[in-house]
Amino acid sequence: MNNTILIVAVVVVIWAVLFVIMMSFNKKRQAKANEFNNNNKDRAIVHLYGKNLKIDGNDISQFDTTTGESMEKVVALDAGKHSFEGVFETTAVGAAGKNINIKTENLQFEVDLQGGHTYSAGIYDYSPEDRERYIKEYGSSVQDILVMPLSLYKESDYAAGCLAVSCDK
Incomplete structure (x- = not known):
């Protein structure tokens, strides 16, 4: 005892x-x-959920960055059009309750950023149509400025997904 x-x-x-x-x-x-x-109040704050990240062709380490709450890279950029490149990652919960790590191949995209706003760029394990349906039904505090459909591969099962770049409202 x-x-x-x-x-x-x-x-x-x-x-x-x-x-x-x-x-x-x-x-x-x-x-x-x-x-x-x-x-960085007057700059665009971008949360990037990925690795091997480049902005405008330069490695992310050359920018003013910090680490976010979910271990994402947070970067402050001047307003304007910027190109992004990297391997984006997320974790989804499978049918058996098991965590499944999902990542993309190297993706490239461009977005126009406005100063004073916060942006988030990450992947989701559901289709752009499912995302749009969810936002219509439940509302959202963010506005999607880019939604890119993706084909994801997770544990031998084909799955649809999307990369979404969202801006705070």
Whole structure:
């Protein structure tokens, strides 16, 4: 009985210490994100969910970037037309409740960005028609400015998907 209580107490103490450490990291990340947004109020803030990213032919590391809440790359760009290139990724939940990682081949697209707005570019594991139907039915706080249909391949099953670039309203 005493060993059980001791083990439970040790686990609770370790969990509490790790919880405090993770909360501290999250607080620092949020402060950095707020500072980034405040310093770039007049620029277009773009959240990119991918890797091997290039903007206007230049590696993303050459731009003013930070890491977002979901580990996406967040970049501040001047208003205007920009070209993007990269491998975009997402995670979907399969029928059995198992996480399925989905990624594209190298994609290229152009969008016209306006200063003072926040944009998001990522892939979804449903078709553009399903996305449009969902937005009509439930509404949305974002406006799609580009929806590119994709053919995705996840665990031997053909699936339709789309890359969507959305802007806050």
